[in-house]
Each structure stands twice: as C-alpha cells, then as structure tokens.
Amino acid sequence: MPLTGLQIFKLLPNTNCRKCGYATCLAFAMKLAAGREALEKCPDASEEARAALGAASSPPIRGVTVGRGPRAITVGEETVFFRHEKTFVRRPGLFALLDAKGLSAAELDARLDQWRDTRIERAGETFQIDGVAVAEVPGSPEVGVKAAVAAAERGLPVAVLAATAEGAAAMAEKIKDQRPLLAPPAHAPDGLYANLAARLAIPLVVSARDLPGLAAAAMAATHAGVADILLEPPGADLRALHHSLTAIRRGALDRIHPGLGHPVFLRVGAGEFEKAVLGIAKFASLLVLPGYGGENWLPLWTLRQNIYTDPQKPLQVQPGLYSIGEPHAGSPLLVTSNFSLTYFMVATEVEATGLACHLAVVDAEGLSVLTAWSAGKFSGERVAKNLRQMEAAARVKHRTVIIPGYVSVISGELEDALGEGWRVLVGPQEASDLAPFLKDVWSAIGAG
Amino acid sequence: MALELKPKKWPGTIRTVTLGGGRRRTLAVGGGNALPLHAFEGSFPHRPLLALEITDTAPGRWPAAATEPWQGVLGQPAAAARRAVEGYGADLVMLHLAGTHPDRGNRSPDDAVADVRAVLDAVPVPLIVRGPGAGRKQNDVLARVAEACGGEGLVLHSACQEDYRTLAAVAVAYGHVLVAESPIDMNIAKQLNILLADASVDLNRVLIDPLTGGLGYGLEYTYSVMQRIRLAALGGDPMLNAPVVCLAGEEAWKAKEAGVPRHKEPLWGDERQRGINWEVATALPLVEAGAEIVVLRHPEALARLRRQLDGWFAETNRGVA
Ligand code: SF4
Numbered sequence A: 001m002p003l004t005g006l007q008i009f010k011l012l013p014n015t016n017c018r019k020c021g022y023a024t025c026l027a028f029a030m031k032l033a034a035g036r037e038a039l040e041k042c043p044d045a046s047e048e049a050r051a052a053l054g055a056a057s058s059p060p061i062r063g064v065t066v067g068r069g070p071r072a073i074t075v076g077e078e079t080v081f082f083r084h085e086k087t088f089v090r091r092p093g094l095f096a097l098l099d100a101k102g103l104s105a106a107e108l109d110a111r112l113d114q115w116r117d118t119r120i121e122r123a124g125e126t127f128q129i130d131g132v133a134v135a136e137v138p139g140s141p142e143v144g145v146k147a148a149v150a151a152a153e154r155g156l157p158v159a160v161l162a163a164t165a166e167g168a169a170a171m172a173e174k175i176k177d178q179r180p181l182l183a184p185p186a187h188a189p190d191g192l193y194a195n196l197a198a199r200l201a202i203p204l205v206v207s208a209r210d211l212p213g214l215a216a217a218a219m220a221a222t223h224a225g226v227a228d229i230l231l232e233p234p235g236a237d238l239r240a241l242h243h244s245l246t247a248i249r250r251g252a253l254d255r256i257h258p259g260l261g262h263p264v265f266l267r268v269g270a271g272e273f274e275k276a277v278l279g280i281a282k283f284a285s286l287l288v289l290p291g292y293g294g295e296n297w298l299p300l301w302t303l304r305q306n307i308y309t310d311p312q313k314p315l316q317v318q319p320g321l322y323s324i325g326e327p328h329a330g331s332p333l334l335v336t337s338n339f340s341l342t343y344f345m346v347a348t349e350v351e352a353t354g355l356a357c358h359l360a361v362v363d364a365e366g367l368s369v370l371t372a373w374s375a376g377k378f379s380g381e382r383v384a385k386n387l388r389q390m391e392a393a394a395r396v397k398h399r400t401v402i403i404p405g406y407v408s409v410i411s412g413e414l415e416d417a418l419g420e421g422w423r424v425l426v427g428p429q430e431a432s433d434l435a436p437f438l439k440d441v442w443s444a445i446g447a448g
Numbered sequence B: 001m002a003l004e005l006k007p008k009k010w011p012g013t014i015r016t017v018t019l020g021g022g023r024r025r026t027l028a029v030g031g032g033n034a035l036p037l038h039a040f041e042g043s044f045p046h047r048p049l050l051a052l053e054i055t056d057t058a059p060g061r062w063p064a065a066a067t068e069p070w071q072g073v074l075g076q077p078a079a080a081a082r083r084a085v086e087g088y089g090a091d092l093v094m095l096h097l098a099g100t101h102p103d104r105g106n107r108s109p110d111d112a113v114a115d116v117r118a119v120l121d122a123v124p125v126p127l128i129v130r131g132p133g134a135g136r137k138q139n140d141v142l143a144r145v146a147e148a149c150g151g152e153g154l155v156l157h158s159a160c161q162e163d164y165r166t167l168a169a170v171a172v173a174y175g176h177v178l179v180a181e182s183p184i185d186m187n188i189a190k191q192l193n194i195l196l197a198d199a200s201v202d203l204n205r206v207l208i209d210p211l212t213g214g215l216g217y218g219l220e221y222t223y224s225v226m227q228r229i230r231l232a233a234l235g236g237d238p239m240l241n242a243p244v245v246c247l248a249g250e251e252a253w254k255a256k257e258a259g260v261p262r263h264k265e266p267l268w269g270d271e272r273q274r275g276i277n278w279e280v281a282t283a284l285p286l287v288e289a290g291a292e293i294v295v296l297r298h299p300e301a302l303a304r305l306r307r308q309l310d311g312w313f314a315e316t317n318r319g320v321a
Helices: A005-011 A025-033 A047-057 A105-117 A141-153 A165-174 A190-200 A211-223 A238-253 A273-281 A294-307 A340-353 A369-374 A380-389 A405-418 A431-445 B064-070 B077-087 B109-122 B136-148 B165-174 B186-198 B219-234 B248-254 B271-289 B299-312
Strands: A063-066 A073-076 A093-098 A120-122 A125-127 A131-135 A158-161 A181-183 A204-207 A229-232 A265-267 A286-289 A320-324 A333-337 A357-362 A400-403 A423-426 B016-019 B027-030 B049-055 B092-096 B127-130 B155-160 B177-181 B206-209 B244-246 B291-296
Touching: A005 A025, A005 A047, A093 A105, A093 A294, A105 A141, A120 A294, A125 A294, A131 A141, A141 A158, A141 A165, A158 A165, A158 A286, A165 A190, A181 A190, A181 A229, A181 A265, A190 A204, A190 A211, A204 A211, A211 A229, A211 A238, A229 A265, A238 A273, A238 B299, A265 A273, A273 A286, A273 A294, A273 B271, A273 B299, A286 A294, A294 B219, A294 B271, A320 A340, A333 A340, A333 A369, A340 A357, A340 A431, A357 A380, A369 A405, A380 A405, A400 A405, A405 A423, B027 B291, B049 B077, B049 B248, B049 B299, B064 B271, B077 B092, B077 B109, B092 B109, B109 B127, B109 B136, B136 B155, B136 B165, B155 B165, B155 B186, B155 B206, B165 B177, B177 B186, B186 B206, B186 B219, B219 B244, B219 B271, B248 B271, B248 B291, B271 B291, B271 B299, B291 B299
Parallel strands: A093 A131, A093 A286, A131 A158, A158 A181, A181 A204, A204 A229, A265 A286, A333 A357, A333 A400, A400 A423, B049 B092, B049 B291, B092 B127, B127 B155, B155 B177, B177 B206, B206 B244, B244 B291
Antiparallel strands: A063 A073, A120 A125, A320 A357, B016 B027
C-alpha cells in the first residue's frame, strides 16, 4: 500500500531544515506521497525511512528479464488495469515452441535461423519472434539440451519447458549465462525447481491449482532464493483463465498479496488461438505459442501492437511532405490528413503498390479527412496553404495533386488556390482502392 | 498470508433491450451488472449475441475467403439469411443494404423493403437492417423499411449525432430498436443518447455502436472507448448504459492483412486462415470490452467465438427473452 503524507512525515527528521527545497518536512512529505518528489532530496532521511518508502514505492508488478544481449526481453512492470488509465508498458513476449524430437541437426539449424531472422515491419514497429520455448524431450535429454544451446547461441531468449528436474537441470545449466526462463511441468512440487532456479540465478515459472496456491508458490520460490518469478495462472477453460488473469492483475495492483506482484506466463496449445488473444488483451506477459505460421503470428503481433500502443500519445502525425519509397519529380503527389490512422492506412497502401510517392500530410488537426472537411480543416484554401508551406511545387514537375475521394468537392477551390498550371485529380474514397487507382489512372495519364 | 479477493460491485446495470417481437422470435441483450465477461463477480442474464452479415447485392470488396461460405447465395438476401441461421447457427442476421448507396447501384427504398421482407419471411430471428450510410439516402431507405415492417422489432443501423431525427421518429412510431453511432467518442455517444431521449426515444430501445476499428486499424481506440463507456455505465450513467453492437466482421475483412494472398506475402501465411483469425482477434477483444452483439462475416469465426462463449455462459440461456 502506498503511504500517506502523514505516515511519511513521521519518518522524516522534522527539523524543517529546508535542504530538500521545501519549507517544512510536512510539505516535502506531501509531495513524496503524491509521487512528485524523491526521498534522495532529504539528506538526513533515516535508513528506516528509506526502507519503508522503498517498499511502498516498489512497482506493483516486478520486471523480469529473460535472455541476454540485444534480444533480451523484459516483461512486467505494469501499473494499470485498463490501458486508458495510463498505458501498458511492456509488450508481452511471444515465444515459439520448439519440440526438437525427430529433427535433424540441419533441420534444427534451419528452423532457428528462420525464427531468428523473421522480421515484419508494421506501423513503425518490427515484429519478431521474441524467444524460443524449448521442450525437454523425455528419454532423450540431449535433444533438448542441443536445441536450447542452439537457440541461445543465436541470441534468442530461451524458455526451458521442463518435463523432469534432471532434464531441466541439464538444459538450464548449459545456458545459464543467457538467463533462460525455467518453466516446470504444471503442478510440479515447488522445491525442486525453485532450488535449481535459485542456484543458477535464473527466472522461474510457478504454478498451482488455485490463486491462493499460486501466491503461496511464488512466496516459497522467493524464500528459496529465486529473484525473478513468473506466475502461470490456473484455468481449465477461457472463462476460468480470464478469472485468474483478472484476479492476479487486480490483486497485484491493490497489493493484496506480495505473491501476486509478478508477470504472468501463459502456454497456448495447438488450436487455442482464442486463448492467445485473450491473454494478450488481458495481462499475460510471456506467451508460448505452438508451431504457428504467419497466419497466426501476424494477427497476434498486431493485437499486441494495438493493445500496447500508448493511448496518451496524440493520434496525430506531424504534418509535412513524406516520401514513400524514393520518389522523384515525376512521382505521384497524394494529399491526406494528419489523423494517424488515416496516415497509416494511406501510407501502408501506397507502400504496398511498390510505387514511390510523395505523401503530403496536411494539418487537419488530427481529424479524418471527411470530419476535417466538415469542420473546415480540409478546405481547398487550407490544403493549398499546406502544400505551399511544405514546398511541394519544388518536389514535382507534373503539377498534379491527388486528393481523397471524400473531398472531391474541394477540387475547384484547390485548383484556384494553387494557381497557375496545377490540376487536381480526385482519388478513391478508401485507402484500399489506392493500388488500382495508382496503377490505372496514374499510369494512364502518363504524368510519371 | 491470507489471500482475499473481494468481488467488485457496481451501482449501475446495463439496460436490457429486446430485439424482434410480434410473431418474430425475440432475443434480449444486456442486463449485466459487472465488467464484461466478469461472470465471477456479477450476473449476466443474457449472453453476447453473434450475428452474421448478409448483403442485398453481391459485395464488391470482400476477399475470397469471406465470400467462399456464401457461394451461391451472394446478393440473395433471403437464401443467405437462411444459410446464416440454419446452416451457420447465427443468433440473428444483419442485412446490409449496401446496394442502395447512390454510388453502388442506387437501389430504391422500395427495393430495400422487398429485400427486408424477403429476409423476414425466410428466417424467424430478429433482423438488423443497415442502411447505405449516405446522408439523405440513409434516412429515405431506413424510414421506408421501418414503416413497412412495423412491429417486427427491427434494429435500425444507424443514426448519428448530425442526423438522428428522422430515424428516431420512425423507430418510435413503428416500434423498432435504434442504433446510435458515435465516432469512437464517449462524449458524443452520451450526447447522442441525450438527444434521442429528448426526441422521445425510449432508451431501452437503443443500442450504442461506438464505431469499430478493425485489428491493426484502430482496434485499440474502440477497445478503450468501450471500456470507458462501460465503466461510466456501471458507475450509474443512465445515458451510457445501452448495450453495444460492433461491426467486427466488416472492419476485420477490410484490413489489407485479411486479404493479401500468401504468394505476395509469404511470411504472412495462409490467407484464408489469416482472414478468419483477423476476424476472431478483432471480435474477441471487443466482446471482452463490452460488445453485446458482434456482427461477423465468416461462419468459422462465429463458430470459434460460439465455442468460447458457450463455455462462458453455460448457465445463461441464449438471450431468449
Ligand atoms: S531536507 Fe529533510 S529534514 Fe530538511 S526540511 Fe526537507 S525533509 Fe525535513
């Protein structure tokens, strides 16, 4: 629980010496309680005060790092239940399940190379496979060990999905310097794996049949010396899982039990796409996905991108003349609004055509084209003024500007406002129709 | 250390809205008194409903994967409605009168009435009727339909802040449910409901459409605005406690990622499965944020959501009022 101003005041020297910059210790205490000051500013604060404040101001959900090096991933550290309250901060790690049984060395290498090198750019983010969850192969421990080592050598964070304590030890020991995550089989006796994780100083997943059991298992792991813990929530179906996920987040934020203040680990089986969707929306921090292809990865990556976008950031992009590809003086010049969704849709569509373009992003105060037009923010005058400010005339020689189909009514006004030699071409209403439009109309008029 | 999780109680309850009526089967939505899907701490007398979208004319821009289940009945609303309900298990149907749009066929209000009648005769479930969404034509079409189908308890989609009077009047006069659409904006959603109440619309006959952003195209804005609307509703705001309807299928299949074939983007995988996943990953978060009705396009997406929601609401009857 956070401390109140008065509780903090009682821990301060009460000398009103002003070294902190405040007239009284009480004033300083009030600022501390509101989270607007740091205790370091009081040079005379006691050890006791530091400890008490430290515990109270520690994050409600701890951060856990898996892996080392550039691809290491930190999860947790969330502070809110609803993203609109502030923002979700740590995008959940999406790990690919690797069952190396029956794979030849060459096949194993090929698969891991492919996972390491998979990259998809979307709306300013690079989607990658965040790590590899290597399953222990019972009866052939060396198979799992080899796979874990091969994944770690490629710089990929590794989760060890253990079947037995011996197998887990063999795998984790080999790559312990790469900070693997140790995930015991569900409902394994705590002590065994906790001691292993503590000895190797690596993060550990704990699980239990119910929430009190889970919190207790986390406490037991802490006492065994494990510093970094992930919680595997109970839940046989989506409804039960949703209950667990919700209760863990709520319990952590309300600090009802220190055992709940850890990120959440979720295993998704084959045919459980919906579970992954729910997990990404509702607080899971590290998910193991089965042998998925792009048809599963792409929607899940995109969902994560949406949910973890900072809602405090304005929905606007900076007005200006953007280049898609490497446009030249003969490339099309398109106009759109600076509402970020509109911009992203148009930019994505234009990119997909493979045709280089100049994209004039007009200051429409972050409104969509049609809304901006009705509000007078997308008039011919205003668009012309914007085009002049960004010196569009210097960038194209064809003097042709393509406007969104929704505002075809401004074409006359815009032509007049732009003056000598300019012509306005009315484009499609929907961004998704830009490709055929550019292909047919632009190439037909031969302006390029 | 004891672990005590207190259930969260709210002062507000979502309104219950009954769709259909007369000789038509009725379905009720809403009535929940906790955050969406929080069955562990509240009561939900009615489960979320899953609708399928059909169109008056063959749709122009649906990707192949989305039209495939409708082969043979595209642009035949009655036959498509029968397939949606009997074949695919939709709770209800949304007929999109896209072909009445001035730019997409400009079919007349009378054509629209004939299509709606045909669907009403073909299936016993409640019907959502979506207009062309083009200013005056929207009103002309939906007003004629409302008048010709009095007593059927249609869901008229939709009225907006700038233009609600005509549809408010016909919804009241002919006993239909009205969808109040707002552009991902809680204040406008509230303002519109205030305006509708002033126009004598019974708010127990209103649904909110918060405007759906599809996965990758603004889903997060819709998601958060819905969560904020629901928090206000459960907090007791009588102008925001209407059940919510989301056109998830339409927005999902609009996404480039839902349609681009694998040979163009090998990393993106199989396009059919990807499209269906796109729809599921749009719809499920919306249900979790408070959608009481989701309108879908692909029967497989519907079946997958059905499986999850059936488990969730095993003890709740399927909305039958
Ligand atoms: S520096 Fe410390 S002791 Fe001095 S006034 Fe500030 S809080 Fe009080």
